[in-house]
Amino acid sequence: MKLRSLFAICVLSIATVLSSFAQAPAAPVPSPIVTELNAIVGKVRTKISAGNKTAEALAPELAEFDALLAKYAEKTEETARIAFMKASLYLEVLNDEDKAREALKGIVADYPTTKIATQAARVLEQTSPEGKAKAAAAAEARKAKLAGLVGAPAPELHFKWSSKGDLTTLSALKGKVVVLDFWATWCGPCIASFPQVREHVEHFKDSPVTFIGVTSIQGFVANMGPRINTKDDPAKEMALMPDFMKAKEITWDVAFSEEQVFNPDYGIQGIPYLAIIAPDGTVRHTGLHPGNKAADISGKIEAILKEFNLPLPTKKAE
Template sequence: MLYYPDALSNELNDQIKWANVYEEFTKHPALAQFVKGNDYIAAEIFSRLQFVLPEAIKETHLLDGIYSSLKLNTSYKVSSAAITMFKVIASEKINLPHDSIQVFRELISQKTKDVIDSIETLPLKYPADKRTVDHFKNSYEYINSDYSKGKLINSNAPEIEFLWCSNPEIKKLSDTKGKVVIIDFWATWCSPCVGSFPNVRMLQERYKEYPVIIIGITSPQGYHMDRKNRARYDTKDDPEKEFSYMPSFMKDMEITWEIAFSKTTVFNPQYGVRGIPHVAIIDTKGIVRYNELRPYDDPSHEAEKIDALLKEAGLPFPANPISTR
């Protein structure tokens, strides 16, 4: 094992060299003319950032070059790549000052709005279907959300209205106020989501007698994946049909917690959901206390957080730590 630190050090040194070359590219005097006429290359400038080690980014002035480059081109591809890039820029591993993150966010927001305006006002020049338009509108909402502004944690949980819920009494997220709420964004096609079910089931078993509710939130996908029979059922433009498959899916998959279909896409921009599964925990007052948790991790980590929130609210909680065996 003695070789590992050296291997890591060598990788970091290589990454710093690559980041310096990357920075020089973003500052090349010919770049402006080049990217204005090539949306693909322009987008690559930003999408490639996710493959650079955060430690290497911190050792260079690469982000200065990235910011300058972002001003040069407005296109579908650039906007999409910039949204992905924002997740990297805002990460704790890079640890940029809040104000610097917000400067990036505001520029990306403007770029995304420019794309939306182009789609809506120049449809002949920028042909796009409804799905494309909805994608960019969702991105615009995401980049302007409290999540992206760094204000979601310790703020009121954004409301989520449900089209269908396994508990008919729950019409919207705020109907659960007074309990500790775990919301797990997922979909039937998502293998990591399904793979995390045993952990979620463990949490449900632990808290079934306590003021805790777990809701797996999905949204109409246009099709349903039947995991038991390995079948895919088309439900395009027929959400009621999609809802009808869920009770049997819950039985087949031994889902013991609540499931709901939301009006908003499962990739909920208000909670910063860019990939699933994605878990948030809300306290009894309806305040978001944790976000971006992963249910396939050891459930004891979530249990510790839930126990602490119950204790804080003066409510009963399990006396013993969760057993994961």
């Protein structure tokens, strides 16, 4: 469910805060509340990984959350996290929306000045009948947007930097099959799909197919060791891209577009997001995940090459 996916982002952010104590050498020693909460979260993760996702299986951990809240009765940001993690279990794992909403309402009432209460209120809104209707309408609008793109001229992209050198617009590639892979350096799933993209690039190396990894200025570069701050210095961010490409074995071209990577013209709400453009400049496929084998990206590209009587990849010898 989309609502649960949105809520998972909030849960993940809390888990990141908790785990950051172990990742940052210079960080202060975590408080007893954080240490004990992290221990409970660890038990929950272990059970979930083992497939134990029932209310009965997780009853001991739910009781531990309650005991921890009773032990630390002061209403603080840290204790609010305890309640929030309990609510997350109900919504994300146990699929018990009623108990989740009850817990979230308690957070809003008991911890009104905390950031966690703000997050809880947001999720309450999203899980309300009105919120669900709004989300459903947005999903339908996006579905219609993606459907409307297919067969239409591809929305123009303007590139301020490209590893291809002189590439400044998407339309300059007309005449070839163009595969647009929208991504960012901070996007773990994007990087995880690189091996599959690399395979496609190798497969179509002798065909008129161009792969472009499209990103935009983010203000920092991630996944090259410590995060590199490039805020207010786009030239620095773009200058770092060749090193990033080398480190991640990116064998296709990368371009920074003037348009944001979450480009509304392409209906992009999440990355990675892959679109395939035909040689006549029309969009043929949208919203594909480059790491999803079921998307049959190679098959889709080959079908377009056949349609335009363009050279197909050389078949490997048996």
